[in-house]
Amino acid sequence: MPLSVKRPARWRALLPWIIGVLPVLCGLVVMYWQTGRELHNSSQATSAQVVAHVERILDNLSGATEALLPLSGQPCADIQVAMRGEVTRNAFVRSTNLVTGNTLYCNSLFGDYDEPVDPADYTDGRLWLMDGNSVTPGHPLLVYRASQADRAAIATVDGVHLLTALRLIGPDEQLQLQVGDHWMGKDGVVHPGAPSVAASAAVLQPSARYPFSVHSGYAAGKQAERMREHYPALLSLLLLLGGAAGGACRWQLRRASSSRAELDRALEADEFLPYFQPVVRKGDYRWAGAEVLMRWNHPREGLVRPDLFIPYAEHSGQIVAMTRALMLHTAQGLAPYAALLEDGFHISVNITADHCRDLRLLDDCRTFLQHFPPGRVVLTLELTERKLIEATPMTLELFEKLHELGVMIALDDFGTGQSSLNYLRQFKVDYLKIDQSFVAMIGGDALSQHILDSIIELSTKLGLGIVAEGVETETQRDYLAGHGVDFQQGYLFARPMPLDDFLQALAGSTRLPPDARPEIMRG
Incomplete structure (x- = not known):
């Protein structure tokens, strides 16, 4: 089999495993990262909801204390009804208290009272998370304080409301409410210090209005658990793809691989022969030129598909010598029949980055053109993008001399390569060749059709010629013609053909309309 290579047995045995494991590992990494993002977003959303809920509770307490603060200092008996009214009207307020001179002297539940108050217990002078009081020891309370000079109003909320927020809003997350140096988790116990950071998707969400924050996150192993629970089908598909990739690699190693020798x-x-696929002009659809395609006529295997040997030839650097031989073969085959060609007949040849590293390509083009009468043939070089062509001084000089020689430059498969726009900016280009994937979507995929229209519009604005590849239906032909595409190429007009068939078609059919094409030009 052509392109089979004798590689070390150990390397050949390991490569399918590497190829098979690599997509699985990459997929697992992406899934793990995506799951981590999902957990983090969920943790952040949950903590924000808890903060918003606690803020609503504190809004109740703040409203009650602001209403009672002007009453501080008045006799307790005169204002106790008003204090109890605030407890009744506000759903979250458990009790209200009034303070003068750091002494709590009036309580909504007990009336007259005498208990010292230390403002330092309150974070930012406003908030205190308590583990209980004399009435309910060991029961969490959140206390809010509003003050003015030596007077203050205090309101408390039962810790049950806080536990409800922590348990119901985030049933799967680890949630803790922190106020100053104290925090409370879902167990309802107030602890001193700061809570521990969650093992996964840890989020700290402070309140913008009150001096408290909410810690959120998940326990260790939650990401792996989420992957198993939510993506079993995707995990199975990864394993299937890994096995398929490894099997395909093993089959490919056995089947075909290129060698320099x-x-x-x-x-x-x-053995490398030119095949010609005609390019027709708009309007009368007569042949305006042809693209020269390389075929390998192997003595045992017959014609070898180009995708089986051209990528390797480009990788090994042998593509330059192969293209030089192809151009010479083409020139020698067409030159005796130059009379069959109209003046300005375009002959296009694919080149890669390897051709642009010295000026030998210029000599190859000059030799090609010397086989024909002046003006009979226009040589077009199509830049492929399997290797990036760098805008070095040598490359720029080469392209300039090629244009002086009359050689035109085209961008092949425009719209699919990442460097196409860079080429337009860096090099003087004459033609764009629209990739057949966009042509195939005419009448179907709206996005690809918009891209196609944009490419056509771009070429018009830049004053470039345009060639559409892969035209297979009359609908595609008419659409492209209606949008001003200069040239078309595809199975609708002719398939790639060897030199003899190409010359035969040139001799007898180039002037016939499309519906009278000879058999060689039919699908």
């Missing part, structure tokens, strides 16, 4: 042998044996 075999390509050198084929080059010396002149």
Whole structure:
């Protein structure tokens, strides 16, 4: 089989495993990262909800204390009804208290009272998370204090309301409410110090209005648990894809792989042949030129598909010598029949970055053109993007001399390569070739059709010629013609053909309308 390579047995045995494991590992990493993001977003949303709920509770307490603060200092008997009224009207207020001179002298429950108050117990002078009082020891309370000079009003909320927020809003998360140096979790116990950071998706959400914060997160192992629970089908698919990739790699290693020696042998044996696919002009759809495609006529296997040997030839650098031989073969085959070609007949050849590293390509083009009468053939070089062409001084000089020679430059498969727009900016380009994937979507995928229209519009604004590849239906032909595409190429007009068939078609059918094409031009 062509392109088979004798590689070390250990390397050949390990590569399918590597290829099979790699997508699984990459998929697991992406899934783990995505699951972590989902947990973090969920943790952040939950903590924000808890903060908002506690703020609503504190709004009740704040409203009650602001209403009672002007009454501080008056006799307790005169204002006790008003204090109890605030407890009744506000759902979250458990009790209200009034303070003068750091002494709590009036309580909504007991009336006259005498208990010292230390403002330092309150975070920011306003909030205190208590583990209970003399009435309910060991029962959490959240106390809010509003003060003015030496007077203050205090309101408390039962810790049950806080536990409800922590348990119901975030049943799966680890949630803690922190006020100053004290915090409370879902167990309802007030602890001193700061809570421990969650093992996964830890979030700290402070309140913008009151001096408290909410800690949220998940226990260790939650990400793996979430992956197993939510993505079993995707995990199975990853394993399936990994197995398929490993199997395909193993099959490919056994089936075909290129070697430098075999390509050198084929080059010396002149086994690389030109095939011609005509390009038609808009309007009369007559042949305006042809793209030269490389085919390998292997002595045992017959014609070898280009995708089986051209990528390797580009990787090994042998593509330059192979293209030079192809251009010479093309020139020698067409030159005796130059009379069949109209003046300005375009012949296009694919080149890669390897061709642009010295000026030998200029000599190859000059040699090609010397086979034909002046003006009979226009040589077009199509830049492929499997390797990036860098705008070095050598490359820029080469392109400038090619244009002086009359050689045109086209961007092949425009719209699919990441460097196409860079090429337009860096190099002087004459033609854009629209990739067949966009042409195939005419009448179907709206997005691809918009991209196609944008490419056509771009070429018009830049004054560039445009060639559409892969035209297979009359609908595609008419759409492209209606949008001013200069040239079209595809199975609708002709398939790639060897030199003899191409010359035969040139001799007898180039002037016929599309519905009278000879058999060689039919699908």
